[in-house]
Amino acid sequence: KYEKIWMGSGVGTLLIFLIVLGIGAFYQGTQPPSCMVTLDPTNVQAHEAFKEDNLGLQKLGEKEYTLNVLASAFNYDFGKDEDGNAVRTIRIPAGSKVMFQATTKDVIHGFQLAGTNVNMMLEPGYISTLETTLDNPGTYTLICNEYCGTGHHLMTATVEVY
Ligand code: CUA
Known part of the structure; x- marks a missing residue:
């Protein structure tokens, strides 16, 4: 039982990480710094x-x-x-x-x-x-x-x- 909870939180953390990464990449892609x-x-x-x-x-x-x-x-x-x-x-x-x-x-x-x-x-x-x-x-x-x-x-x- 505890293992399932751990698995779930592991996948959840991974998903949050990927979303943050995706948003970061999106903003960098659409708003490049002025010195590019x-x-x-x-x-x-x-x-x-x-x-x-x-x-x-x-x-x-x-x-x-x-x-x-x-x-x-x-x-x-x-x-x-x-x-x-x-x-x-x-x-x-x-x-x-x-x-x-x-x-x-x-x-x-x-x-x-x-x-x-x-x-x-x-x-x-x-x-x-x-x-x-x-x-x-x-x-x-x-x-x-x-x-x-x-x-x-x-x-x-x-x-x-x-
Ligand atoms: Cu300091 Cu150029």
Whole structure:
């Protein structure tokens, strides 16, 4: 008699386990995380968004931008300005809708715009994206919040919302 009860509870537990697994798989299948776009980690610049000319702030329309960023130890690459110097500061008009698109050339880096809701992890082989509206004027620091090596604490850039 007791054996039957044990059998029953065993099957019951198994069924609950399978249902939970099924629901989990269903939700993951229908709601993939935003960073599921993959690219070749050994040749990230083969991807359109990370070609030299497409890096940095791209204007899509009135107060609508895409910011393409290629991270590597210990730098955020926003492309070059007209003089051929690396862009260190991004200037965006307040109230702009910005789509952040970023990836890394080497190891995992963080991508946190302190004081905003922008906070992503950059993983080799994946494009991380996040869209937000930058409403409040100010000077924001982009920081790496994943330890990535000896220059980790130097890995910063500036975003100015004006
Ligand atoms: Cu890049 Cu820490």
